[in-house]
Structures are given as structure tokens and as C-alpha cells.
Amino acid sequence: MNIQEYISSGIVESYVLGLAGEGERAEFEQLCLQYPELVEARTAFEETLEKFALANTIVLPENLRYRFLEAIDSSPSINQSSKVITMENSQKPVRRTNWLAVAAVILLIGCAYFAYQFYSQSEELKKTNKELQSRLDSTDNILNQIVAEQKVFKDSNVTVVNMVGTQIAPRSSANVYWDSASSSVYLVVKNMPKLPSDQQYQLWALIDGKPKDLGVFDAEQEKLILKMNNTQKAEAFAITIEKKGGNPSPTLEKMQSMGKMRQ
Amino acid sequence: MATTTTYTEHELVSLLKRRDNKAFGYLYDNYSGALYSIILQILGDVELANDVLQEVFINIWRKIESYDHTKGRLFTWMLNIARNASIDTLRSKTYQNDRKNQPMPGPADENMNTQAAQMNIDNIGFRKVLGQLREDQRVLIELAYFKGYTHEEIANLQQIPLGTVKTRIRNALIQLRGYLK
Secondary structure, rough: OOHHHHHHHHHHHHHHHOOOOOOHHHHHHHHHOOHHHHHHHHHHHHHHHHHHHHOOOOOOOHHHHHHHHHHHHOHHHHHHOOOOOHHHHHHHHHHHHHHHHHHHHHHHHHHHHHHHOOOEEEHHHHHHHHHHHHHHHHHHHHHHHHHHHHHHHOOOOOOEEEEEEOOOOOEEEEEEEEEOOOEEEEEEEEOOOOOOOOOOEEEEEOEEEEEEEEEEOOOOOOOOEEEEEEOOOOOOOEEEEOOOOOOOOOOHHHHEEEEEEOO | OOOOOOOOOOHHHHHHHHOHHHHHHHHHHHHHHHHHHHHHHHOEHHHHHHHHHHHHHHHHHHHHHOOOHHOHHHHHHHHHHHHHHHHHHHHHHHHHOOOOOOOOOOOOOOOHHHHHHHHHOOOOOHHHOOOOOOOOHHHHHHHHOOOOHHHHHHHHHHHHOOOHHHHHHHHHHHHHHHHOO
């Protein structure tokens, strides 16, 4: 067969435009498998036709597009009447997959939401728990302190010395608790006037008429009971005003209160 | 033609076969004008052409699986779907026209002026170049391509041998091809 003659016979145009008869079509398609130049000629005419058609279009009513897009959106009804079985088969799994995907996405979002909820709830609980723990710790500390302080009052070895104000400070008052067994000295401030920031009160024990430094303290105390320095002996206790940090010997004219042992 | 995406023919076809709605939108935007033109050239009636165009795109959508690229380009395939659908409609319209003096049944149609829906189609698309053919060739193309008659039907109608019909049509097509460039 002379393929060039065949190509230029008009069969290419006739085939492409859909004017070839059944037998002609079958023959043309068969020959296309054998002769690449026939395919080339066909493609060349198709491109000419397409180019011409696209250059000579008609502007169509805008609403037509929506009618079409609407129609393919409601596709299941269109597809049901399909004659092409392969298409129905390929269509259905796609739709099923879509529903599965939609369900999966919804499930995923739901899970993520709850996971986030639980996570933030647990974080909040952890935080609250920590706060409660630290409050419990500090309460325990305070309680232990109070219990320890309580013991001092109850101990039978403890002597209570009531310190009364002197003439220069008649309203000053405090109690000294002296444990003769352990030599411990505790002080309970009841009412001591506030001092300038460069001054502190100092507690003294008088032993054989000589003062012994028992430590300094401020007028305002967080603690109910102050642990002072130990002393094995004491005839009396005295409180003076001294410079901050205390003095080695008392400034007696600044004596605020005094208490003698009742022996 | 608001779409900015462009596809190669291969990409477009594989997207269409996967029922990609965006690809169908692209197809519609780029080819509906050309297909509408061939439908109008065959039917010459805007109302009917609107319906047929709709039908054609739905058919493309339904039949895209059966499109075989080894047998031709996508546009050729769509053009033939449009032509076949138009010729089918033309034949049922001819049937309806035989009874056209009967009153219209059903709800009142909105196209009161059916005349306005008729369109002068001599100067659109392929018909534009058809006038350059000799009269006898033009008639054959009109009958074969735009009316959808088979070669045998034309031979009977025109009282000429089948072989002559075939040769003349092919020669006319070769000439037309030259005018398309």
C-alpha cells in the first residue's frame, strides 16, 4: 500500500470529521498502528481543526456554565443511567473513598479536640496539684513550729519570767521562757515599741550582777517565740536598746524592761 | 475564561478520567465556545443549542472513560460528540416541526419570540469557509457534515453514484482543510 497516496486521499479529514463509514474507520485505525506517518497526518489535521475552532468560538450565555457545573455536582443521578459499565465501577469506589475520607477527617478532628481537652485539663490538674503540695508543705512547717513552740510552754523544766516595762518604757512587755535543763532561752514579744532601722533590742541575762548577751531581736516578729542564746544560769533578764547587731555590754540607761527569777 | 491554570492534553485527560471537577471546569471554560459554535452551525437555534451544549458536556463527563487517545485528540472526540448530539436533536426537531401548528402543551414558554432565537449561522465557524467551495461540493458537505446523512442516503437523494459521492466529499474536505489555515 502506498501510504502517502492514502494520506492525501481525503480519508484523514473524513475520519477526523466523523464522515468515514464503519469499514473505512476500522481500516484507518488499523493502518494507524502500522504507519506513524498516518498518525502524524491525522494529528496535524486535528490540530488545524482545533486551532480554527478555538479561534472561531461563540460567546455563550453565562448561566449555561452553572447549569453544567450544577449537573456534574449532582452526578450520582446522571451516572446511574450510564451505559459504560467500567465507568460505573470506577465511579463508585471513588465516592465511597470520599465518604470514608470525610468520616476519617471528622473523626480525626474529634480525636484531636478531645486529646487537646484532656491534655490541657491534665496540665491544669498538675499545676493545681503542685500548688496544693507547696501549700501543704508550708502549712506542715508552720504546724511543726507551732508544736515545737507549744512544747516549750508545757515543759515542767521551763521557768516563765515576766518582763515588765521600766520607767522610760512603761508599756514594754515580753516573756522569757528559760529551760533550766537544756539552758535554752525563748522570748515572747508581747508589746515592744518599733525602733529606728539602725537599732535593735538586746536581751541580757544577769549572772552574779554581770550581764551576758543573749542575742538581739526586732520589735515586730513573724514568729511567736524567738529562740535566744543559751544560758546555764540567770538571776534576772533585761532588755535594752542597742545599735543594730547588738553591743558587747548593755547600755543600761536604755533599759526597756526587766524581770527577775522567782526563786 | 477566568481560569489561570493550563494543562497539557495528557494531564487534562488523566484528571478528567479521575473526575476532577476543576478539570471539567477548565474544559468547559476553554472548549464550550468552540463546541457551542458547531452545535449552532448544525441547529441554527439558540434555545436548542443551549440544551444540546448542556447535554454534550454531561455526555463528555459520563463518557470520558471511553476516550482513547490513540484514536485522536480530545477536542476531536468532543467535537464529534457535539456534532452527533446536534444531528440527533435536528432530526427530532424536524419531527416536531411537522406538528408545529398545534398549540404548545404545558406551561407557557418564556421564549415568546421564537424568531429571535433563530440565528444567522452562515458566518460562524466552519460555515464561514464553506462558501468558498463550489456549489455542488457545498451541498454535499452540508448534507454529510451538517445534516448527518450517510453517503448512501446522499447518493439516493442526489441521484449520483455512491463512489462519486465519496470522492467529491473527500475532495471538498481537502479543499476545506486549506481554507481552515
